[in-house]
Amino acid sequence: MARYHIETYGCTSNRGESRQIERKLRDAGHRPVDGPSEADVAIMNSCTVVEKTERNMLRRAEELQAETADLIVTGCMAIAQGEEFAEAGIDARVLHWDEVPNAVGNGECPTTTAGTEPILDGVVGILPIARGCMSDCSYCITKHATGKIDSPPVEENVEKARALVHAGAKEIRITGQDTGVYGWEEGERKLHRLLDRICTEIDGDFRVRVGMANPKGIHGIREELADVFAEHDELYNFIHAPVQSGSNDVLGDMRRQHQVDEFVEVVETFDDRLDYWTLSTDFIVGFPSETDHDHAQSMALFRETRPEKVNVTRFSKRPGTDAADLKGLGGQVKKDRSKEMSELKQQIVGEAYESMVGETREVLAVEEGTGDSVKCRDGAYRQIIVQNASERGVEVGEFLEVEVTGHSTVYAFGEPV
């Protein structure tokens, strides 16, 4: 697990968000260290209240970048003026605060669920459908804690989902280390069957978000899965399938179970069935055996599949994993590759948000945002922020229509219509 250093600037809202980031990091097994030089990753929760603060933020980010291998900036300046870090030559990952916990790590699947009991948090119901995975990735430390997949019956998960909806959940988040291998140990992958039954058998107005599913697990059921997504409006048209590399050689060394073609076939199947959907994926850059050619293949895959939500992680060694024994690449190589990929990410994600401006979308108001704003999700799970929510009478848990009026680097802004 990673060693992190976090610095928070600005108002109480930023401090609250940093506390939540820290809680999630500790739950996932990461640990704080005394300063940036001892950390695998430094996190700067930024403020941009006046121009002087802005200059201070850029200066501090520059110092942090020099002291740590990996810098994440979040908070107000990251959201409002995220491009300024790149313009100042600062190599940082610019993220919304709730993306930070998953971005810290080494590409492992998150272990945020201790068991498979559901949790209701506001109008969000978290439903872990299984525990463990079917893989043995060479860089993963999570696996030691979670073991092989253990899948409760479909019936049991449907009943848990029903209980969440009856208790007030409007968004059900299906989670697990790898939701795509749900049922694998019994010889039948059944994520699509579970989703179909949740959408068909549970009464009420709710949305379902499917959490991380590795490409191998969903490749074998891609047709059935895409059909279920196309059939049910309750499902957000969103999949998170971490490909990690565009090179089959590197995937082999990572001991990922999929090949690049399988990932592409999953994407093509969803493209065929759905007009509007979001692909989310993860890339690890700078894996010890990654050559320039391998990296170029990852960039080409990124351009070809155009994921609109992407986690780019710089490889770092974790004790006790097989990949920790491999001779690593130099820090500068990893930085350069990460920068190149992050720039492409900004371009593709920016184009995706830009294409939404002027359109009207039905959204679900999922949770409160900073100040008097609410965070909403459209049908493809893209985040749209409605500001001055109380003045406009928008409440968490409500479905509404919004017109998209603009965007930042990590989400769009909308006005109720």
Ligand code: SF4
């Ligand atoms: S799929 Fe790979 S990275 Fe994810 S928990 Fe399993 S072994 Fe770890």
